């Protein structure tokens with residue numbers, strides 16, 4: 001099983017930002033998306049996650065396989081840590097949240113409402129959600145923002161374990177996580193200036 005992008009163009013704010021993006025991600029592989037601020041990493045991840053359509057090109061292998069974690073953690077503020085994870089387990093039709101709680105060191109926080117977590121704790125909960133989705137492909141946008149060094153280590157361990165189990169991880173990050181991962185610099189795919197599209201996507 002693989003995720004394959006062929007000649008993808010994607011747009012933000014009515015302008016094409018990336019064009020001709022082509023790569024494949026194999027089972028067990030982690031791939032870091034690199035490139036300067038504004039090149040289009042977030043936009044590309046959202047297209048892969050199905051949150052907005054590509055302008056052109058083809059994506060194979062993504063259907064019902066992607067767990068996306070963007071800049072927002074997507075937590076239910078009034079639910080506790082364990083209730084949030086149980087909620088997501090129900091949504092994705094999986095069972096068991098214990099591994100996710102342990103992986104992101106949330107045991108002491110299980111009864112605290114998401115609203116009352118610190119920024120780093122919220123991020124840990126948002127990343128723990130990935131484990132309960134049961135999805136094979138993680139598409140992650142700056143996943144380590146707000147994490148301290150220990151939590152970055154927990155996250156790197158979770159990525160390693162996911163890949164060891166045959167999962168795939170695609171992430172945009174500016175930091176070195178010490179992972180054995182391939183990198184893809186998006187700079188060569190930067191669209192020519194002022195390429196407009198009439199597609200007006202909702203970008204949250």
Ligand SMILES: Nc1ncnc2c1ncn2[C@@H]1O[C@H](COP(=O)(O)OP(=O)(O)OP(=O)(O)O)[C@@H](O)[C@H]1O
Nearest residue numbers: 012013014017035036037038039040041042043044
């Ligand atoms: N509403 C908008 N209208 C027009 N252009 C926009 C709008 N929102 C974002 N952009 C532009 O779209 C481009 C792609 O943004 P995107 O967030 O995908 O980049 P990125 O590579 O993820 O950046 P960063 O590393 O800073 O997170 C940027 O040049 C940005 O300025």
